[in-house]
Amino acid sequence: EPQAEVLHWWTSGGEAKSVAVLQEEFASNGGTWTDMPVAGGGGDAAMTALRARVLAGNAPTAVQLKGPAIQEWYEEGVLADISSVAEAEGWAEVLPASIAGHMMCEGTWCAAPVNVHRIDWIWANADILAANDIEMPSTWEEFNAAAEKLQAAGVIPLAHGGQSWQDATVFEAVALGLGGPEFYQKALVDLDPEALTSDTMIQVFDQMRTMRGYVDENFSGRDWNLATAMVMNGEAAFQIMGDWAKGEFLAAGKKPGEDFLCASTPGDGYLYNVDSFAMFEVEGDDNRAGQELLAKLIVAPNFQEVFNLNKGSIPARTDVALDAFDICAKISAEDMGSTSAGGSLLPSYAHGMALRGSQAGAITDVVTAHFNSDMSSADAVQQLADAVANSY
Amino acid sequence: MSEWLENHLPKVVLAPSFIAVLIFVYGFIGWTAWVSLTRSKLLPKYEIHGFIQYERLFDSPRWDTAINNLYIFGALFIVIAMVLGLLLAILLDQKIRVEGAIRTIYLYPMALSMIVTGTAWKWILNPGLGIESMVQGWGFPNFEFDWLVNPDYAIYTIVLAAIWQSSGFVMALFLAGLRSVDGEIIKAAQVDGIPTWRIYTAIIIPSMAPIFLSAFIVLAHLAIKSFDLVIALTGGGPGYATDLPATYMYAMAFSRGDIGQAASSAMIMMLVVFAIVVPYLYSELRAKND
């Protein structure tokens, strides 16, 4: 009888309901699901628990893991091989190549993707834009011009929460927009020292400094959803935040395209954050059977659709019908397809898709230090290079 | 045999605790020391690589900030909590009618975990939501209280909340101390014509030295271990302006998968603890021995 203990940090409201869908499917296929939710700090607490469990020798069956962390755990020799399921289900055909890459460890499949979050979204209050006669910006200059206008009109141009991961989110959107996909790849994925110290990077920091001016005084420590509420309430015009922000709008009864607008941040490319489950090496046939069943169900079209409808993200597999999805999701899926083809489908560094924890952390430290002080862009670039070198 | 057991029972009783402490405290410290010399990342590895982790640690501006913050936070927190605790204890010692209720109010923060109260503090201190906007709403538009969002001052909000949580406990310690001062000494001072405030400053407070020591130790250990508080209130921000060694270590170990780095920072923390606790123990046990 398939069994699975699942460690994840989708604990509240819509998230929990989304996972519950998986649990129901798992159960209806004869499996027993043991839930092990640990929320907090974008998974930090869950990772703490995971380490303890692994060291204690009773790792959970499946763990919500993503990005290079999957490969890191693989290197520790604790992940299971689910290639048989992946091959039987033909994952390689239905997943975009770059996303499939994250699920592979040295040529074997070791994780199953759940969804794709797009990070480089900009959200806007439709009424404010209309009232001030502003279009959704498509370049950062336009954005700046719009912001000046809004500021003059007494509206906070950008709703932002001063937590380091939010700073990083804005930063990577700006880096992608100003430098283009290639620059982003070099600087924030390959950590090319030249790119990191380039003039483009200085411009990126300049833009961050400019945007610091568009943020209200009280942004520090603000939760992202409170920032979203500012946009909803008409206190602020824009917010740069991943597609989960949509959930807040919808929960408050707002309609996409009418009350609020969604668009990708200025510039080309697509930053994704793929949630996935990694399968840990476990004892017992029941557990292994559970693991395989779980992997199969996660990537199966049904779950991909239902889950993502709930969660606000889009399916990882490209062959799911999007009729039920809203306009923002449709844009997202479309862009994913086109950027995947054009090679500008890129992993989000801010959400742990591009870099190992210590490297991403080192960059975030500099970004947030710069944003929260009057550090010059040149200094920031220098520190960035040092921090990256020190983080190995 | 039973004679032997009877004679050695005290040692036998203490032995399990002693062994547990040896393993679970000192063994683990040793383990940490070992790991701090390795390149452990996601999980501990045991291959020694020298002092590289310490070099990285001392190169890191974030660690500098964390250590500086520990000094600022530690000093302010300990001093203010003691002064406030003492002041409250003295005020409460004036035969207050509703002493029990007030005492409970001052003491209850100790009962709540910071995971919870941190959010409330975050709102209260947030300029746009809390005190600042409230006071401005009362008609003082120039009132400013924006420490939380100011990187130079944010650490002081941590101090504020930490004091809120611990000063009641310190108050209880001091109140207990005041209650055990010999009443005749105070009467003697009154007859001697010594004004009340001088009785406190010159006679009672100096005689409570052991309690100051206890309070200091409790507060110092809270300061060094402060973790929940920072996570809940500022998350280390703005930027990493309110990072403390404990949060630094946690971040390294559990969100960045850099266990070697975390171990080296833990060792430095433990050295700081050692520097505080050992003199205390020394004086404490020497005094009790004679």
Added chain:
Amino acid sequence: MAPILDINKLYKNYGPVEILKDINISIEPGDFLVLVGPSGCGKSTLLNCIAGLEEITDGTLAIGGKDMTHVSPKDRDIAMVFQSYALYPTMSVAKNITFGMKVRGVDQATMDAKLRDVASLLQIEPLLHRRPSQLSGGQRQRVAMGRALVRDPKLFLFDEPLSNLDAKLRVEMRTEIKKLHQTLDASIVYVTHDQIEAMTLATKIVVLKGGIVQQIGTPAEIYNNPANLFVADFMGSPAMNLIPAQASNNGSGTQISIARESGETLVLNDARNLSLPQDVILGLRPEDIAEAGFRAGAGVQEAECMVDMVEPAGADTYVVSELGGKQVTARLHAETSAQAGKTLNLAFDMSKVSYFAKETGERLN
């Protein structure tokens, strides 16, 4: 001269409990007033009232002729020595003594001079730099006295200053306090529950019981003419023998009959012509019962008694015998040949006898 301390109809309650009732005491300058009484009788409370450390509930209190009923302790011009000495634990001996002066802004030179005087008077010069915790009991006691002496107040108050010392030291310090009183000609109110201390030190004794004054008088008055059974029993060690007896007046004096275990009644004659009720309690101090032949005088009467116990105590030997159902103690000289279980001829000095009413316990003669 105005009395140095005048207490008038003083009452003190703690909540609903009356601790002191209708206290009237007045002493002259130079008097050494001792308050005695059993534990909990209100001695400390009365002293605290005098010091102003407790508000009094009713009545008035004057020191040096001025009404002080509502004046704060520091303005009463008094000094006080406490049972636990109450030295300031963190200050040196010198600072303990001078701290009060410092607070009152006395200049350094005067302070030093006074400190020197007091230290030499009490012979504590070598201790001036020590902390109280480094002193022995007797030394602490001296420092506490020093702190009081340096004030040069109108009135000294002592609350059982010797009770924490051991027997030997207690005797020594007692003598020193007596000498100090004579040297300084100070006015003192002194609390103790040790009646020997009371007898040796006082010029005037107040016996308290349950917050009520039992008797006020000189040590001799209290010792020889106790006002009631309580005072008789309380003052003197070993205590006065209090023996139930039958009295009858036979014209030329009083005849006293005392029942004995052996059945045979002991009959004694008191030459004084007293009018007593039939049932009385006869009070006679141990030293007024001697071995026959060692005491002579008009009132002395002899009688054969069975010795129950012999207690040699160095200078004296105490002999216990049963009379009127009570253990009666006689103080004999050290070389007595008395032996437990044998009879002994005892001499009773009837001229020293006190009589008390059986019911009320009040003195009758």
Added chain:
Amino acid sequence: MAPILDINKLYKNYGPVEILKDINISIEPGDFLVLVGPSGCGKSTLLNCIAGLEEITDGTLAIGGKDMTHVSPKDRDIAMVFQSYALYPTMSVAKNITFGMKVRGVDQATMDAKLRDVASLLQIEPLLHRRPSQLSGGQRQRVAMGRALVRDPKLFLFDEPLSNLDAKLRVEMRTEIKKLHQTLDASIVYVTHDQIEAMTLATKIVVLKGGIVQQIGTPAEIYNNPANLFVADFMGSPAMNLIPAQASNNGSGTQISIARESGETLVLNDARNLSLPQDVILGLRPEDIAEAGFRAGAGVQEAECMVDMVEPAGADTYVVSELGGKQVTARLHAETSAQAGKTLNLAFDMSKVSYFAKETGERLN
């Protein structure tokens, strides 16, 4: 009969510090041995060694003829009463008394019977259900005794059982302990630093100082023939007068000269033919100095002395005068007419004098 307690060459160290040195004591059944000495001399330590509460460093210790050097306290068949009583604070009086029996598994009926006996002996029946905190000092003391008595042990150990009581109660309890000893014919080792207690209770006294035995003897021996200056000074209250003097043998007796402040030398004759060095310390108890006319006998000599202080103390009056640079106390009867600042004719009983070597302090006669 074998001695009930036999201590042989006992040494006790705490770490490097020698607390007790070469103690040799032996007592017979029924003896009442009192250990006296100043604070810190090692009395409690010795008692603890006897009880087995402290391991001894060297020597042997036998109780009732059996070697007990390494036996644990519970098997020594002893009972002990502590200075602070050490009553179990959470147990009722009855449970306090029966706790030891319960631990030893005595059956309920025996326990009840014994409890009843002891309670009636000590008159604490009404207190049996109270907690120690609800008792007065004297009552606690009685309960502590009860706890010891109920054991019916070979040997009782008492560690200053009376020192926490007030003067009056102390005297009463002293008498009761004495009576108990006589009633039960128990063997007792009793620690005190109150020499009056020692004198009244003991059949045998051990004087300790600095962990070394100074003298062992009956109370009379110790009082009348102290072995050295320390014992002379320590035993007796007021203490023996110890006066530096010059001795010379004039054939028919010994002539003693004592310097006086007034310049005039006091010369006294001791009829005994003693061979003394020139410089001696003369020891004479206050009761051996009387008012002239009140003491007769072969050895009595009179001399005019200046009275410095008069201390009436109820039964007696003490008079202090300066002799040989020392304050010398004389015990006079209560009715004396002595007045401070006047001269008085004093009678010195020279037959009672002790002489001590000036350097070593050892007794000479």
Added chain:
Amino acid sequence: MTDLSMPQTQTRSQSNTSKIALRWLLYILLGLFALYYLMPLFVMLTTSLKSLEEIRTGSLISLPREVSFDAWKTAWSGACTGIQCEGLRPYFWNSVLIAVPAVFLSTLIGALNGYVVAQWRFKGANIIFSLMLFGCFIPFQVVLLPMARLLGMMGIAGTIPGLIFVHVIYGLGFTTLFFRNYYVTIPAELTKAARVDGAGFMRIFWSIFLPLSLPIIVVTVIWQFTQIWNDFLFGVSFSQAGTQPVTVALNNIVNSTTGVKEYNVDMAAAIIAGLPTLFVYVVAGKYFIRGLTAGSVKG
């Protein structure tokens, strides 16, 4: 007792006015401090009584326009803590199962240790005590990983006994300290008397010392209960599905990264999770001061 308030009498009339003024000042001061301490609780309480709608629009620290207890109900039995949406209720019981035995055991062992260190001194006892005391100061993050390893080796990883074990081990330093400082104030004669009475080591402890220890037991239990009930780090690291304590559940409710935040439920949940400790403080608070006075502060 120190009562300095008593006779600050000058002359009657003058004293009365200044005395009354002083008293007023005193009470005002105490009241202001009370406000400072109560403020966060006030914010939490009012927020928990508001609707989500009101929180989104209004000021966070104003009084609720309309009082609603829905959030409390949700927090207790409806909020999602993962795929189960049964609120805090199931986790409460876990916490009780962990806290009660852990408090009991650590107190008992601490009492025994304190008893040995204070009353049965033997060579080295002080050193052992110092070593134990140092254990109070070790940052818990340090021990997580090696502890996890050991728990795994002992086969109690992820179980409630495992969590109890961890809490007992790291509570020992403080409980031993408390009891030791209390027991050193008890005269050694008590032990001696009992030994002469024939009682052994354990008998003396059970019959004599334990019944005496109420004040310090109260202090220790309050301290330990607060620590263990509020613990999150050990709870999250050493539990698995089914053994998670209430703090972990609370965290799961409160801390959601990308979900919709229901602050009213968060706050209600927070208060509910804190109720047992609050209850202990309110009920046993006065014994707390008494217990501290009874000796534990002296060290």
